[in-house]
Amino acid sequence: MKGIKKNFLITVLLLLAAVTLYLFYNMGSNWEFALRLRGVKVAAIIVVSCCVAYSSVAFQTLTNNRILTPSIMGFESVYLLIQTLIVFMYGDLTFQVLSGWGNFLLSVLGMIGFAFLLYILIYKKGKDNLYLLLLVGIILGTLFNSLSSFMQLLIDPSDYFIVQGKMFATFNKINRDLLWPSAGVLVILLVVGFRTTKYLDVLALGRDQAINLGLNYNRAVQLFLVIIAILVSVSTALVGPITFLGLLVTNLTYELFKTHRHDVIIAACCLVTAVTLLSGQFVMERLFHLSIPVSAIINLVGGLYFMFLLLRVRKL
Amino acid sequence: MIEVKDISKHYGRKVVLDGVDLQFPIGKITSLIGSNGAGKSTLLSIVSRLLAQDGGVVMVDGKNVTDYKNKVLAQRLSILKQSNHVRLKLTVRELVSFGRFPYSQDKLTDEDNEKVDRAIHFLDLEDIKDAYIDELSGGQKQRAYMAMVVAQDTDYVLLDEPLNNLDMKHSVQTMKTLRRLADEWKKTIIIVLHDINFASHYSDYIVALKDGKVKYCDTTDNIINEKVLEDVFDIKISVTEFNSKKVCNYFM
Amino acid sequence: MRTLILTLVLLVCAVVSLFVGVADISMALISISRIPRTVALILAGVGMSISGVIMQQMTQNKFVAPTTAGTLEAAKMGLLIFLIFIPTAGAALKMLFAFLFTFIASLIFLAIVRKIRYRNVVFVPLVGLMFGGIIGSISTFFAVRMNIVQDTNAWMMGDFSGILQGRYELIYLSLPAIIITYLYANKFTVVGMGEDFSRNLGLNYRAIMNIGLFCVSLTVSAVVITAGAIPFLGLIVPNVVSLLFGDNLKKTLPLVALSGAIFLLLCDIVGRIVIYPYEVPIGVTVSIIGAIIFLILIIRKR
Structure with missing residues (x-):
């Protein structure tokens, strides 16, 4: 427990350092403007970090492994399909037809609706096999991806850049009007989420043990699936898909914090995610001045780390 | 019965x-x-x-199990299956403490702690109560899970x-x-x-x-x-x- | 008997495929465009579904196929790397790149599967799809840097409309792979039971594993290069055949091959008719029909 406290403290300090560095590094003359711009990005990064951290940790506990992330369930494919469809229909008029708010709501509702349909489909059929749920989600996701790619072929290359911009998460064009409602949703969910971490502790022991210890297993799983769906949807609609971020940060967190307690793990994971995103954003934006979205880098790093994990572990 | x-x-x-x-x-x-x-x-x-x-x-x-609240039933009846292959960073004592979840969830009372200690003693796990369960041998792990059921203290x-x-x-x-x-x-x-x-x-x-x-x-x-x-x-x-x-x- | 019926169906489909769509059909058109297209469809259909069977045998998991094991993504990565570094080199080298990447990816995937084989059956394809996603994200990284995201997606979209004489012959490379598979089918099953099990029966585990992966990689990369990715085919065709006719590989392998070709021809014909005079790429039709069949399969099971 002592080591955990120490690591926690270090991570908090790292986060503070990262925020300070990001906010104040090389501010230039118009510091007020720069600070406001960067402040919004930092806020967005923190919101997204908490969404990703909670949803990924909870998801991995439900599915009893460390190598899956909730975004593979098809959320991102739904998002991309919606974005492609909009551009496909309205072309370069997209931004005039649909306001940022409209698009955000449409995407969030689309993703949550998809998740609920999926849950109902599986649970109404009396199959409480979570893996089946995931597989159906992924297959639908593959189908949506095919439809998206088909439309993307037909889209004018100049309009295509609008779609491509949506394919990768970026913190560079955060809509400030959307940030605060998202943060509000996040706070509510986290309050619920943190009061229920003890159930995650029990769920981690496996289905049979959870039932033995008096948990209504199906109800608990459904509760967490709903929380996960909302968090992933909000984060994806806000900045775009970062598929493998969750994978990278959960595993890093478990390496650093050797505990089974989900309140500790999730809180730590929020911090680790924020540090990762901030430093990634900082490096890309300030040091390399690269135009590559930070999510592409994170997916690359996360993906390589995942391969390393898969090959290193003797038994999964 | x-x-x-x-x-x-x-x-x-x-x-x-x-x-x-x-x-x-x-x-x-x-x-x-x-x-x-x-x-x-x-x-x-x-x-x-x-x-x-x-x-x-x-x-x-005398009461249908479906009419029980999950929590109450878990105070009456416990089940230990095979295939307990979790890879959690969980010490033996922490695992045994889960046996008290139906009573106090994660806030253990003195009485709970006493029952946990008694279960650990009953299964002779005192020496390894701070060891992580994924580092135990098959027999020790089995005993740890039995201790959890004992701590659950069901009829x-x-x-x-x-x-x-x-x-x-x-x-x-x-x-x-x-x-x-x-x-x-x-x-x-x-x-x-x-x-x-x-x-x-x-x-x-x-x-x-x-x-x-x-x-x-x-x-x-x-x-x-x-x-x-x-x-x-x-x-x-x-x-x-x-x-x-x-x-x-x-x-x- | 069944084989005979399916062969007849295949012939009918092939003939329809030759003549569907265009009004004025000349001999030249048929020999330059139509025959290559139909041949390519048949070979791709046979090749992809047989690859599915081998992968399912080697992993002992019904849900594993090029779509769910990262194989298609690996081929895409090979193509991408080729186009970034040596875009002017010939088709043979392109093929080699795609082949090498699929081969390596299959090796890694098998190594992963060996670690998780005793878990839930559905877990293996889940990990495979993650694996594919990761390979995909690495390729995407490079595609973004080179600004060719839309182009790469275009190449990968399974589409036979661009197939012409002189531009599809690479797909014949899948033919030897198919033949080898046919001869080795039962050995793949044994290898799928595990290393110790096959050693015990006196089989050279590594060698046979490699032959299987070689065949799969060759077929998949040949198909991807000539026509693009065709998802789900290797997943559904073997599963439907096994549902209808059982699992005796010697008996069902020809059925799988024939049904794969028929399925692909049908999807192609549908894609050419629905928005006539335009075409829906076969990648889309196969995706839609395939996803629906697959969902029905897994939800009805058990």
Whole structure:
């Protein structure tokens, strides 16, 4: 427990350092403007970090492994399909037809609706096999991806850049009007989420043990699936898909914090995610001045780390 | 008392349990025996609500299990299955503490801590109570999980093949622990066993299942009988007496 | 008997495929465009579904196929790397790149599967899809840097409309792979049971494993290069055949091959008719029909 406290403290300090560095590094003359711009990005990064951290940790506990992330369930494919469809229909008029708010709501509702349909489909059929749920989600996701790619072929290359911009998460064009409602949703969910971490502790022991210890297993799983769906949807609609971020940060967190307690793990994971995103954003934006979205880098790093994990572990 | 009334279960067209009626005596060890596929584990899973039956009811203390709140039922009845292969950074004591979850969730009271310590002592885990469970040997892990069930302090304790993958020494140790739970703590124990001699030696009652039906249900003394066993297992078994306990020999 | 019926169906489909769509059919058109297209469809259909069978045998998991094991993504990555570094080199080298990447990816995937084989069956394809996603994200990284995201997606979209004489012949490379598979089918099953099991039966585990992966990689990369990715085919065709006719590989392998070709021809014909005079790429039709069949399969199972 002592080591955990120490690591926690270090991570908090790292986060503070990262925020300070990001906010104040090389501010230039118009510091007020720069600070406001960067402040919004930092806020967005923190919101997204908490969404990703909670949803990924909870998801991995439900599915009893460390190598899956909730975004593979098809959320991102739904998002991309919606974005492609909009551009496909309205072309370069997209931004005039649909306001940022409209698009955000449409995407969030689309993703949550998809998740609920999926849950109902599986649970109404009396199959409480979570893996089946995931597989159906992924297959639908593959189908949506095919439809998206088909439309993307037909889209004018100049309009295509609008779609491509949506394919990768970026913190560079955060809509400030959307940030605060998202943060509000996040706070509510986290309050619920943190009061229920003890159930995650029990769920981690496996289905049979959870039932033995008096948990209504199906109800608990459904509760967490709903929380996960909302968090992933909000984060994806806000900045775009970062598929493998969750994978990278959960595993890093478990390496650093050797505990089974989900309140500790999730809180730590929020911090680790924020540090990762901030430093990634900082490096890309300030040091390399690269135009590559930070999510592409994170997916690359996360993906390589995942391969390393898969090959290193003797038994999964 | 646990009563099972007209329980049936089928997977697709295959009938696994067919109209099972049973009552399990309080404060005794009842063993479920039978060949592979006879329905022993399925029955145990249904009694412990891990699996939903297709027909019939399970009554605990005169009340249908479906009418219980999950939490309350978890204070009356516990189940220990095989396949507890979690890879969590969990110490033995933390695992055992989960046994108190039905009572206090994650906020343990002094009484809870006392029960946890008592369970750890009961299973002789004091030396390794701070070790992580993923670093334990099979026998130690089994004992840690048993301690958790003991800490759960339920009147009814159900165990699904607890001797699987244990060597002889640990098997005997496990059965002795269960015997003490029944004798000293007045627990009602229902256990699925493969080894007929362990059933003969340590249980008070034996239920023999065959093809999803209760074939025999009687005191151990009456079941451990050449004719009965041959009927249950379809092989020749000779029963001899040794130190006033019956020993079955099926190497014939 | 069944084989005979399916062969007849295949012939009918092939003839329809030759003549569907265009009004004025000349001999030249048929020999330059139609025959290559139909041949390519048949070979791709046979090749992809047989690859599915091998992968399912080697992993002992019904849900594993090029779509769910990262194989298609690996081929895409090979193509991408080729186009970034040596875009002017010939088709043979392109093929080699795609082949090498699929081969390596299959090796890695098998190594992963060996670690998780005793878990839930559905877990293996889940990990495979993650694996594919990761390979995909690495390729995407490079595609973004080179600004060719839309182009790469265009190449990968399974589409036979661009197939012309002189531009599809690479797909014949899948033919030897198919033949080898046919001869080795039962050995793949044994290898799927595990290393110790096959050693015990006197089989050279590594060698046979490699032959299997070689065949799969060759077929998949040949198909991807000539026509693009065709998802789900290797997943559904073997599963439907096994549902209808059982699992005796010697008997069902020809059925799988024939049904794969028929399925692909049908999808192609549908894609050419629905928005006539335009075409829906076969990748889309196969995706839609395939996803629906697959979902029905897994939800009805058990």
